Amino acid sequence: FLAHHPMRSLDFDEVQPDKTHNWVNLTRNDFDTLLPLASKATKAAKTAPQERAIFKLFTNAVNTARDEWVYDLDSAALKHKLACLIDAYNKEFEATKKRGKVDAKLVSKAIKWSAGLLGNVGRVSAAPFSKTKVIESAYRPFFSLAYYADPIFSDRLTGNHNECFGSDFKFAPKCFALTAPGASKTFSSLATKGIADWHFLGDTQLYPIKRKVDGIEVDNITDWALKQFTAHYKDQDNNGNAEPSPQPPSKGRGSKADARKITKETIFHYCYAVLHNPAYREKYAQNLKREFPRIPFYADFWQWAAWGEALMALHIGYEQVEPFALTRTDTPDAKVRAAGLSPKALLRADPAAGSITLDSETTLRGIPPEAWTYKLGNRCALDWVLDQYKEKKPKDPTIREKFDTYRFADYKEKVIDLIMRVTAVSVETVRIVETMKGAQR
Numbered sequence: 131f132l133a134h135h136p137m138r139s140l141d142f143d144e145v146q147p148d149k150t151h152n153w154v155n156l157t158r159n160d161f162d163t164l165l166p167l168a169s170k171a172t173k174a175a176k177t178a179p180q181e182r183a184i185f186k187l188f189t190n191a192v193n194t195a196r197d198e199w200v201y202d203l204d205s206a207a208l209k210h211k212l213a214c215l216i217d218a219y220n221k222e223f224e225a226t227k228k229r230g231k232v233d234a235k236l237v238s239k240a241i242k243w244s245a246g247l248l249g250n251v252g253r254v255s256a257a258p259f260s261k262t263k264v265i266e267s268a269y270r271p272f273f274s275l276a277y278y279a280d281p282i283f284s285d286r287l288t289g290n291h292n293e294c295f296g297s298d299f300k301f302a303p304k305c306f307a308l309t310a311p312g313a314s315k316t317f318s319s320l321a322t323k324g325i326a327d328w329h330f331l332g333d334t335q336l337y338p339i340k341r342k343v344d345g346i347e348v349d350n351i352t353d354w355a356l357k358q359f360t361a362h363y364k365d366q367d368n369n370g371n372a373e374p375s376p377q378p379p380s381k382g383r384g385s386k387a388d389a390r391k392i393t394k395e396t397i398f399h400y401c402y403a404v405l406h407n408p409a410y411r412e413k414y415a416q417n418l419k420r421e422f423p424r425i426p427f428y429a430d431f432w433q434w435a436a437w438g439e440a441l442m443a444l445h446i447g448y449e450q451v452e453p454f455a456l457t458r459t460d461t462p463d464a465k466v467r468a469a470g471l472s473p474k475a476l477l478r479a480d481p482a483a484g485s486i487t488l489d490s491e492t493t494l495r496g497i498p499p500e501a502w503t504y505k506l507g508n509r510c511a512l513d514w515v516l517d518q519y520k521e522k523k524p525k526d527p528t529i530r531e532k533f534d535t536y537r538f539a540d541y542k543e544k545v546i547d548l549i550m551r552v553t554a555v556s557v558e559t560v561r562i563v564e565t566m567k568g569a570q571r
Contacts, residue, residue, distance in 0.1 A: 152420065161417045164424035165358055167401065168337065172352070184355040184401060184425060188337045189294050191307065192267070192277075193286035193328035195244040198529045200283050201275040201327075203536065205264055208276050211533050215241055215283065216256045223255045240528050246285030256282050265299050268307070268326035271506045271514040272448055272552050277325070286328065294350075295325050296342045303340040303350075304446060306402060308423065309507075310335045317418040318506045319405040321445040332507055339398045351394035359392050359400075362427050396435045401425050403438030406559075407566050433569065437562055444555045453550035454501075454557065456494045463490040475538035477516040477545075486516065486549060488542065497553055504556035511556045512549065519545050 147153050165184060166172075172183035194200050199215050202208035218241045226232050232252040237243055257280075267277035279299040281287040287299075295301045302324030308331070309317045315332030328334055341350045404410055404425055411418065428434050444451060463473050473489035480487070481502040485495045502510050509517070521538050524530040538545070 150420065159413060159417070161414055161421075161424055164426050165355070167423040167425055169422060178353055181352045181354050183422075184351060184397065185337050186350050186352050187290065187293060187341055188335050189288075189290035190286060190310065191326045191328045191330055191334040191336050192284055192291065194283070195246060195285040196242045196283065196526075197327070198524050198526045199242065200278045200280075201267070201269060203275060203541070205261075205276045207533065207535055208264065208278060209259055209261070211529070212259045212278050212283075214528070214532070216259060219247075219251060219256050219282070222251050226252055242526055244285055247283070250282050254282065256280070262298065265325065266302075267324070268322040268330055270327070270330060270518050271320055272511055272548070272555070273515060273518040277327075279325075291325070293341050293343065294336065294338050297345075299325060301340075301342055301347075303338040304398070304442065305339070306337040306405065307331055307334050308337065308405070309333065309418075311419070311421050315507045316505075317411060317415070319402070320506060321402065321442045323446050339395065349394050351397055355397055356392070356394055359397055359427075359431070363392060363431050366429075390432065392431065396431075399438030399442060400431060400435040401438065402442055403434040403566070404428070406437075406441060406563055408563060409567065428569070430569070437566065441559060441562055444558055448551055448555045449548070451551045451554050451558075453547065454553035455496070456550050456553065457496045458546065459493045459495065460491055466490065472537065472539040475521050477520050477538070479513060479516060486512070488545065489538065492542070492546075494546065494549060498557060500560040501553045501556040504559050511552050515545070515548055515552055 145153060167183065168185045168188045169183040172181045172185075173187055175181045175186075196215075199211055200208075202211065218238050222237050225236070229236070232248050234243065234248055237248070237251070263279050264276050265279050266274050267279075269275040269277075279287065291299065294303070294305075305322045305324070305326070307320050307322050307326050309315050309319075310333040312333075318331045320331060322330075322336070326334060326336060338350050340347050342348070405423060410426070414424075417424070466473055473491040475489050476487050477489075478487045479485075479502075481497075481499070483495070484497040484499070485493055486497065487493045497512070501512060504511050506514060519538055519541060521536065524534055
């Protein structure tokens with residue numbers, strides 16, 4: 131080709147990188163004019179006037195580097211694992227003191243080591259197991275685990291987490307969990323109550339509505355954000371444009387006038403709705419892969435805030451949502467019963483048939499098509515649940531040998547109940563999101 135097409139005779143397009151040095155997948159939209167959801171400058175700001183983003187603080191979710199050791203469905207099983215982990219770690223701490231240095235080649239292979247844990251063993255011993263350090267963590271979408279929140283055993287449990295979730299990590303504010311900028315996964319958002327795992331949504335960042343400063347609960351939505359929203363919608367009202375539709379007051383909130391007053395909480399809900407808007411995600415898909423989200427002003431603030439509040443209630447309170455009515459079929463597996471065994475765990479979904487086969491005896495039917503369309507990343511919500519409850523051999527050899535106690539049969543009824551509730555959440559989420567498509571921008 132080059133022999134017959136000299137480069138001097140070819141026409142070239144000159145490509146200029148954008149302000150963040152991207153050369154490909156360049157965007158031409160109004161993203162830069164929107165309100166930043168978060169920024170490193172605002173996070174580092176020492177005074178309120180320096181804050182120019184909706185959230186003051188955001189943090190990476192927790193990256194433990196040893197999930198199989200510090201997470202478990204069963205708090206008692208978690209205690210046994212941690213007793214072993216703490217004992218092995220403290221033995222290495224004493225051995226390191228005698229050697230005078232950390233030697234990665236000499237540490238016990240009974241537990242999983244990482245750069246962070248090797249750094250810790252050279253300077254501090256671990257306290258005995260304490261049940262006060264066991265908290266609930268959002269591990270994967272619609273799946274929580276007991277988590278041992280000790281900074282020694284989690285490589286990325288930092289001061290940011292202290293400020294977001296308290297020094298004991300038991301402060302559990304409502305949060306957005308968002309796919310972190312630069313992640314390879316499709317942008318996703320899901321609300322949590324408190325702390326979550328780094329792989330909750332691929333690579334995950336958390337944006338809490340509240341935080342702790344010197345033990346005192348304070349707003350994490352900035353005064354700057356409140357001023358921007360209040361000024362914008364006040365100006366629209368004064369000009370006779372885009373009058374916010376009145377909303378009935380929530381129980382205990384007072385008058386209609388109070389209900390229509392923009393607050394930091396209503397901004398929080400508004401942003402959550404915007405981040406679920408299909409038109410927003412499509413228009414700014416490339417930006418959301420590379421940057422912190424930015425938030426537009428839509429015409430009807432109150433409608434979007436109401437959608438956000440409804441979505442958040444569904445996503446945080448999924449375990450209390452009214453179960454979707456599914457048909458359960460049980461056909462005894464005579465062969466395994468005769469052998470004195472539990473039915474073989476399958477957890478296999480068939481979207482075309484609207485069914486989930488739990489094991490060799492039980493199938494759930496009647497799952498509507500829209501339940502499969504509510505996706506977080508590459509999986510629908512139901513698939514996230516099924517994947518977490520499958521029987522898998524642990525990767526860690528010590529866990530596999532000593533602590534491999536999980537059996538689906540022990541959680542079968544819980545999973546059936548959860549599937550029915552997550553089906554209801556999925557259907558209602560899809561209904562709300564579909565309604566957004568027809569909303570006036």
